[in-house]
Amino acid sequence: MTALGRTVGIIGAGIAGLACARTLAANAFDVKVFDKGRGVGGRTATRRAEPDLAFDHGAQYFTARDARLQKVTADWLSRGVVAEWLGCVVRLENGAVTHTSPQPRYVGVPGMTAMAADLASAIRVQTRTQIVAMSRGPSGWTIKTDAHENFGSFETVVVTLPAPQSAVFLQPHAFGAIASTLQMTPCWAVLVAFESKLEVPWDGAFVHNSPLSWVARNSSKPGRSGQSDCWVLHASPEWSAAHIEAAPDTAARLLLDAFSSAIAQQLPPDSHLTAHRWRHSHGSDADDRRMLFDPEVGLAVCGDWLAGGRVEGAFLSGVSAAEAICDSQGLKLGESGS
Ligand SMILES: Cc1cc2nc3c(=O)[nH]c(=O)nc-3n(C[C@H](O)[C@H](O)[C@H](O)COP(=O)(O)OP(=O)(O)OC[C@H]3O[C@@H](n4cnc5c(N)ncnc54)[C@H](O)[C@@H]3O)c2cc1C
Incomplete structure (x- = not known):
């Protein structure tokens, strides 16, 4: 009562x-x-589009260092609310790929709204x-x-x-x-699905020396089976602030070009391309x-x-x-x- x-x-x-x-x-x-x-x-x-497209366009995964969140995360894992993302996450700088230190990264299932x-x-x-x-x-x-x-x-x-x-x-x-x-920094997020699978030997990358800061194959996360090759690209805070009033289509195309440059590859044709502007993405x-x-x-x-x-x-x-x-x-x- x-x-x-x-x-x-x-x-x-x-x-x-x-x-x-x-x-x-x-x-x-x-x-x-x-x-x-x-x-x-x-x-x-999580934004869904068409039956087989889904994009976690905000938070990508979460970590649990504090005992209180670890306890809740253990419960979520036992009930399938979250799962550990075992994707290969790398650092990408000027075309060079280096591996990041492994740590448990948790994602909501089937999308980041699950928690x-x-x-x-x-x-x-x-x-x-x-x-x-x-x-x-x-x-x-x-x-x-x-x-x-x-x-x-x-x-x-x-x-x-x-x-x-x-x-x-x-x-x-x-x-x-x-x-x-x-202050909170902005972030442009690009949601893109490719007509054929993009061939890179990793699933997520922290990107340096680029308009981008992060890219991830959304469809590599657990519980996303059956999805097309869906990717989320995040622009750096600096690039996002400088382009904050850009039209979403313009931001999407510019950041797609930056992705192609960062991996030194031509991208497959896209079947879905949108962008989302987070005005208040991260604090200090x-x-x-x-x-x-x-x-x-x-x-x-x-x-x-x-x-x-x-x-x-x-x-x-x-x-x-x-x-x-x-x-x-x-x-x-x-x-x-x-
Ligand atoms: C692009 C991006 C990438 C990120 N990546 C990661 C990551 O990989 N890992 C990680 O741990 N974190 C990440 N984060 C940060 C993480 O998402 C946030 O730290 C966390 O979700 C913030 O939760 P919150 O409850 O504090 O705020 P919010 O999630 O912002 O919640 C505030 C709520 O208030 C509502 N609201 C706002 N104004 C009003 C109003 N006037 N009336 C009623 N409701 C209102 C909003 O709709 C919202 O639901 C990322 C964030 C962004 C944007």
């Missing part, structure tokens, strides 16, 4: 928001999550709902949507958007100033405040940008925010996001 006053509204159903929601729900909080997207997952995203879908499975999540404002009154927080709907009252609100978007919501609270000082690896919480007003902030970036940072940030909310109510955390 939910205790009176333990109502939490969470803005954003990415890994941070869902890890927070899941942990709070496991500790008898009444949680509701809102996301503007069609589905959950945020930057752990978010699993975290969201027992939680109230309202998608296609863009939040435009939030305000605190005597009975708690009210959240307002772009369709002029109001949700609340919530005792606590958790903001989990990328830093620049969070900053807008958090003003005039001091957390707004913190969020507005943290260095920032590790983990989360922000003001118990006086019931306001928490979490997201990858507060915890070293990446899926793991987002997860730990969300769990830490839940932990702080539990602590503020004198509760000992009963479950670590699993």
